[in-house]
Amino acid sequence: MPRTLYSPRLSDDVVRRLYLEGQRRRMPMTRLADQLLRDALAEIPSVASCPQVPRPAPRLRVVA
Numbered sequence: 091m092p093r094t095l096y097s098p099r100l101s102d103d104v105v106r107r108l109y110l111e112g113q114r115r116r117m118p119m120t121r122l123a124d125q126l127l128r129d130a131l132a133e134i135p136s137v138a139s140c141p142q143v144p145r146p147a148p149r150l151r152v153v154a
Contacts, residue, residue, distance in 0.1 A: 100108075105119075112119035 100123075108119040108123050112122045115122060
């Protein structure tokens with residue numbers, strides 16, 4: 091059974107900056123956004139004490 095998850099809309103300027111920073115770091119902007127949010131939330135005491143969802147294993151790209 092599929093789960094329905096909340097998917098927030100990000101501002102266009104935020105998406106643009108995430109995209110450019112992802113390009114600079116050579117990583118997908120979704121992974122960059124996840125990393126930045128996890129790091130920021132870990133700094134908030136009331137949120138840091140909440141159970142964390144395990145990070146998915148990174149996908150490896152096969153280069154031919």
